[in-house]
Amino acid sequence: MKTVILGSGNVAFHLAQAFHEKNIPIAQVFGRNAKELKEISEKFKIPFSTSTLADADFYLIAVKDDAVAEISTKIIKNDCLVAHTSGSLPKEILSGNYRKASFYPLQTFSKAKVLNYSEIPFFIEAENEADYGELHKLASLISGKVMQSTFEKRKYIHLTAVFACNFVNHLFARAKEISDSQEIPFSYFLPLIRETTDKIETLDPKLAQTGPAVRNDNRVLKLHQMLLTESEHLKIYEVMNESIKKMYEL
Amino acid sequence: MKTVILGSGNVAFHLAQAFHEKNIPIAQVFGRNAKELKEISEKFKIPFSTSTLADADFYLIAVKDDAVAEISTKIIKNDCLVAHTSGSLPKEILSGNYRKASFYPLQTFSKAKVLNYSEIPFFIEAENEADYGELHKLASLISGKVMQSTFEKRKYIHLTAVFACNFVNHLFARAKEISDSQEIPFSYFLPLIRETTDKIETLDPKLAQTGPAVRNDNRVLKLHQMLLTESEHLKIYEVMNESIKKMYEL
Secondary structure, eight states: OOEEEEOOSHHHHHHHHHHHHTTOOOOEEEOSOHHHHHHHHHHHTOOEESSOOOOOSEEEEOSOHHHHHHHHTTOOOSSSEEEEOOSSSOGGGSOSSSEEEEEEEOSOOOTTSOOOGGGOOEEEEESSHHHHHHHHHHHHHHOSOEEEOOHHHHHHHHHHHIIIIIIHHHHHHHHHHHHHHTTOOGGGGHHHHHHHHHHTTTSOHHHHOOSTTTTTOHHHHHHHHHHOOSHHHHHHHHHHHHHHHHHTTO | OOEEEEOOSHHHHHHHHHHHHTTOOOOEEEOSOHHHHHHHHHHHTOOEESSOOOOOSEEEEOSOHHHHHHHHTTOOOSSSEEEEOOSSSOGGGSOSSSEEEEEEEOSOOOTTSOOOGGGOOEEEEESSHHHHHHHHHHHHHHOSOEEEOOHHHHHHHHHHHIIIIIIHHHHHHHHHHHHHHTTOOGGGGHHHHHHHHHHTTTSOHHHHOOSTTTTTOHHHHHHHHHHOOSHHHHHHHHHHHHHHHHHTTO
């Protein structure tokens, strides 16, 4: 299957790298950002273009959600398969007469960060069995965890990921503001953070909950509220504690 | 320094284990819960009592915050050092004529979970240099990260930990409710969660933020709000996204 990647951001970069590591040839990376395309091109020995889309059997669109529809119109060929990598778009967002699919890797991608692709779950959806089979085969070359998923399910997978990844990272960022304000190095908290996520590999997070709210320790909750001077910190503090208390019926 | 541990919960259990691993003798574990004391006693070969507190040079109180003051009155000896392990109590909560101290391990403790004690930061506070020196020496036998900390600072360390650990775990628990509701195995999210925390070992969390809110992707935010049927999920979703948008001035 002659494959072209459209896009040059974090997801496109890592998919190109994942294919490169498994010696899966990519015919072209196509997009608007010449600088980023050039980087991918040089690093993984893939031709790139900002103007002429190469002919291929499979076009993999790895761009931001709001750019998917537009870039999909660049594919004027009909006899081909086109997939996007978004967790929150239906495959029908792709606007062309080609066969449509979704190829969603559940991971948070930063260019600088080395990833173990074999552990990343891939969720695949296609119009027919043959296309699904091809995409499953392709994803299975990269990862041991390839599954079918409808758009209905994919939306919830993405939503869960927002809670378990995006919001978690934001808590780290807010926590660091608090420790920074007292000149406490954030590195002190890394073993605690590692243990927090380590625990839930074997323990249901509901059973792993610790801290003042689940102990219903209102003295500490009040003490903390007095220490918090920024309104965003205070709002998070109150909503999270309220939610913890409700979960454990305190 | 002849040492007694008061308490039999998660913190007491792990401190007893940490001392045991380094062959540091503990004269007694003392408390109310005979069953838990017996478990610690058998596992780490430490005598226990629920009635008669052994004579010692150092009493380490590892009980819940609201039980610290009361159990500290059981120590009627004057010529001894007494420390508690709480992040949010001053050492003056200890009520006796002995010398007072704080011995705070920054970690989340569950009995079942094996821990690497050498990485746990210990924050120490004492009335005088000699006591501080003794406690620093003791903690240094367990961990490579032993630091001085006033109560003022300790409060903020604990508060930061609530954001970076307790609230993070609660997000995992709420995330699991969402994936459970759609029969999506929570194990799918573990590589993503590992990567989320792995990232901040080398990257400032503020720079590592991903997701719809930081992209100001209001289409996805609205889609997710429609999917969320539980009010606690929705409240968390709104407060976190609002806070992300404020942090990045979106």
